[in-house]
Amino acid sequence: MTMKGKSLISITDYTKDEYLKILETAAGFEANPNQKLLSDKVVASLFFEPSTRTRLSFETAANRLGARVIGFSDSGSTSVQKGETLKDTIIMVSSYADIIVMRHPREGAARWASEVSSVPVINAGDGANQHPTQCMLDLYTILQTQRTLNNLNIAMVGDLKYGRTVHSLVQAMCNFNATFHLVSPQELKLPSVTKMHIKDANLKYEQYTELADVIPFADIIYMTRIQKERFSDPIEYEKVKNSYVLTKAMLEGCKPNMKILHPLPRVNEISEDVDTTKQAYYFKQAENGVYVRQALLATILGAK
Amino acid sequence: MDKETRELKVTAIENGTVIDHIPANNVFKVIRILNLENNNHQVLFGDNLDSEKYGKKGIIKVSNTFFAPDEINKIALVAPTATLIVIRNFKVVEKTKVEVPDEIIKIVKCFNPGCITNHENITTRFKVIDKAEMKLKCHYCEKSIARNNIIFA
Ligand SMILES: [Zn+2]
Numbered sequence: 001m002t003m004k005g006k007s008l009i010s011i012t013d014y015t016k017d018e019y020l021k022i023l024e025t026a027a028g029f030e031a032n033p034n035q036k037l038l039s040d041k042v043v044a045s046l047f048f049e050p051s052t053r054t055r056l057s058f059e060t061a062a063n064r065l066g067a068r069v070i071g072f073s074d075s076g077s078t079s080v081q082k083g084e085t086l087k088d089t090i091i092m093v094s095s096y097a098d099i100i101v102m103r104h105p106r107e108g109a110a111r112w113a114s115e116v117s118s119v120p121v122i123n124a125g126d127g128a129n130q131h132p133t134q135c136m137l138d139l140y141t142i143l144q145t146q147r148t149l150n151n152l153n154i155a156m157v158g159d160l161k162y163g164r165t166v167h168s169l170v171q172a173m174c175n176f177n178a179t180f181h182l183v184s185p186q187e188l189k190l191p192s193v194t195k196m197h198i199k200d201a202n203l204k205y206e207q208y209t210e211l212a213d214v215i216p217f218a219d220i221i222y223m224t225r226i227q228k229e230r231f232s233d234p235i236e237y238e239k240v241k242n243s244y245v246l247t248k249a250m251l252e253g254c255k256p257n258m259k260i261l262h263p264l265p266r267v268n269e270i271s272e273d274v275d276t277t278k279q280a281y282y283f284k285q286a287e288n289g290v291y292v293r294q295a296l297l298a299t300i301l302g303a304k
Numbered sequence: 305m306d307k308e309t310r311e312l313k314v315t316a317i318e319n320g321t322v323i324d325h326i327p328a329n330n331v332f333k334v335i336r337i338l339n340l341e342n343n344n345h346q347v348l349f350g351d352n353l354d355s356e357k358y359g360k361k362g363i364i365k366v367s368n369t370f371f372a373p374d375e376i377n378k379i380a381l382v383a384p385t386a387t388l389i390v391i392r393n394f395k396v397v398e399k400t401k402v403e404v405p406d407e408i409i410k411i412v413k414c415f416n417p418g419c420i421t422n423h424e425n426i427t428t429r430f431k432v433i434d435k436a437e438m439k440l441k442c443h444y445c446e447k448s449i450a451r452n453n454i455i456f457a
Contacts, residue, residue: 010446085424085425086420086424087424104420105418106418106419106420106423106445107416107418107419107420107444107445107446107447108414108419108420108421108442108443108444108445108446109420111420111443111444112420112421112424112426112444126420126445127418127445128418129445129446129447130446193448
């Protein structure tokens with residue numbers, strides 16, 4: 001198993017064993033974050049659309065490893081705006097840097113970049129398609145809070161139709177004998193393609209419209225934001241917008257090991273009084289993103 | 305003389321390929337996929353002909369041209385029922401059915417407007433994820449495409 005030089009575009013690019021290896025390496029970085037393993041490396045951070053959270057997480061990871069970072073945080077100020085193709089940008093940057101981290105508004109942009117680049121590419125989000133490092137930090141966080149990835153009851157809440165983090169996480173957890181509890185309004189149910197992944201893995205899922213129904217038995221509650229623009233009928237949005245909000249009072253009777261995750265940013269779907277409960281884990285989850293990205297950078301660049 | 309021989313005879317070719325049992329109205333798509341517009345050999349075709357099996361069908365005859373399996377299997381997208389007949393010296397020497405390929409390269413355009421292939425000059429690639437249903441999956445944006453959403457480039 002060698003991940004050296006291997007691009008990470010889609011969660012299916014890595015095997016289960018490769019994931020587990022990355023999670024193990026990430027734990028080492030959590031214990032000891034400052035390791036100058038990449039002091040002779042240049043990491044290109046190309047954000048063709050802004051995503052402050054993801055960019056800061058990657059750049060922190062690169063800095064903690066001693067690498068130097070080049071790039072841009074918004075393509076508005078680059079040659080891209082002057083009409084340069086993605087292909088040309090990538091060919092040029094891959095002659096400067098040792099690895100490319102990229103975010104792009106078009107689906108498939110990262111795959112295409114990995115095919116024209118002479119250095120490995122890490123996909124930091126390509127439109128509505130993939131965001132594999134988010135999925136890996138979710139796995140890391142689940143493992144950290146439950147001490148296992150196996151046989152868990154995972155509740156996914158909110159926008160299950162468009163939320164790409166939800167689709168990737170469901171797909172990844174299909175490797176670990178999970179049972180899925182899917183809580184969403186009618187209009188935002190999990191797509192049938194993703195339900196097929198669950199069926200193909202011979203696992204079970206149940207669909208709910210009430211968040212309260214899953215709280216007593218969930219090991220993980222994965223909250224997502226419901227966006228108004230996803231609804232064809234604004235009245236439907238008004239009806240559901242406050243029914244998928246988690247409050248401290250609702251947590252009574254939950255399992256002692258239960259933790260609440262959220263890919264962030266949240267709007268109102270987790271009330272602030274939850275932040276101080278021992279179930280709240282979403283800020284730690286974001287922190288974990290740095291360790292997982294350190295593990296990926298170090299592994300792909302052959303330093304781990 | 306049976307019907308098939310008669311039909312072949314009317315516009316018989318000495319050497320070449322006959323593509324028979326093309327679904328009616330898909331003849332031009334097949335011509336485009338096989339790039340027969342730029343073929344210098346004789347090309348004869350008919351559409352909406354009576355067929356016992358399919359009601360109406362199309363047929364194409366190309367002189368002095370023989371197709372590699374990879375090439376001919378591309379037409380499976382529009383003509384999954386097609387039969388390929390190889391003619392040498394006015395005789396049928398080989399008869400095969402088209403087979404749905406594992407991958408479709410170039411001839412299909414991704415139906416997802418947000419797909420990078422619709423914004424840069426990229427050769428499209430699709431995996432055939434369900435051969436019976438002719439369901440494709442874009443190699444780039446990873447979206448699945450049902451048969452009725454397939455757009456030809
Ligand atoms: Zn596509």
